[in-house]
Amino acid sequence: MKQTTNIIISVLAVVSLSSCWWKAGKDNPGIEYAPDMYYSKGYEPMTQYSDSNKYRYNPYFMTMREPVKGTIAEGQLDYQYPFDNTEEGYEAAGANWKLKMDLSEADQKEGERLFGIYCAVCHGTKGLNDGPVPAKQVTLKPTHIYQDDYMKALPIGKIYHVLTYGRNNRMGSYAYALSPKERWSVASYVKRLTMMDSLGNVPAIKAMTSEASAITVQDTTKN
Numbered sequence: 580m581k582q583t584t585n586i587i588i589s590v591l592a593v594v595s596l597s598s599c600w601w602k603a604g605k606d607n608p609g610i611e612y613a614p615d616m617y618y619s620k621g622y623e624p625m626t627q628y629s630d631s632n633k634y635r636y637n638p639y640f641m642t643m644r645e646p647v648k649g650t651i652a653e654g655q656l657d658y659q660y661p662f663d664n665t666e667e668g669y670e671a672a673g674a675n676w677k678l679k680m681d682l683s684e685a686d687q688k689e690g691e692r693l694f695g696i697y698c699a700v701c702h703g704t705k706g707l708n709d710g711p712v713p714a715k716q717v718t719l720k721p722t723h724i725y726q727d728d729y730m731k732a733l734p735i736g737k738i739y740h741v742l743t744y745g746r747n748n749r750m751g752s753y754a755y756a757l758s759p760k761e762r763w764s765v766a767s768y769v770k771r772l773t774m775m776d777s778l779g780n781v782p783a784i785k786a787m788t789s790e791a792s793a794i795t796v797q798d799t800t801k802n
């Protein structure tokens with residue numbers, strides 16, 4: 580019994596004294612008991628902790644709060660994009676996300692120009708998938724030419740969704756490069772290309788006015 584007590588006492592002594600020689604150094608914090616008490620968990624400013632629905636206050640899983648209603652510049656309306664990057668989100672965008680801002684003739688011309696910069700490398704200037712990238716890399720060849728029935732029936736909301744998030748890991752997101760207004764403008768050119776006739780004539784530009792959506796973005800200013 581005495582022996583066991585001695586062993587226990589010496590182990591406790593070694594453990595408690597270890598903090599004396601286990602010195603913290605430049606790259607070594609030493610031994611810390613319950614480090615959570617010393618270092619608080621920081622929030623990354625542009626992320627949202629999404630492991631449970633209760634953290635999902637904002638679109639894009641962002642920890643920051645939504646701007647006050649009426650204070651968002653038109654070009655930054657994607658603060659309020661309400662659909663997730665999932666199949667359900669894609670379908671919901673097709674059903675509910677209508678053109679969200681007016682597009683003048685100049686906006687649509689700009690969409691055509693941006694299509695030439697960002698999309699034609701794969702989709703070709705007319706949506707015939709004859710860009711230089713799929714010629715070298717078949718796995719990046721789009722599934723549909725823009726004039727087939729699938730693309731003719733594709734709602735503009737789905738095109739916007741795909742430009743925002745990308746699609747099937749083959750077509751990338753363009754949210755980093757194109758503002759919401761530019762995405763709508765490019766989407767309007769995609770829609771015009773789907774109406775191209777067999778001689779390669781694309782219908783003339785008509786001004787497009789924004790449509791109300793069935794889904795209204797949640798109003799967070801009440802909380």
Ligand code: HEC
Pocket residue numbers: 694697698699700701702712718719720721722723733737738741742746747749750751753765766769
């Ligand atoms: C690197 C090649 C590449 C580039 C660049 C590219 N796409 Fe795509 N795109 C694809 C591929 C591949 C698919 C087929 C994706 C799938 O469904 O698997 C696709 C599909 C699509 C679809 C159909 C999506 C759907 O709902 O089925 C649209 C619309 C589209 N692209 C528009 C664009 C626009 C607009 C741009 C320019 C901003 C662009 N793409 C740039 C490769 C590309």
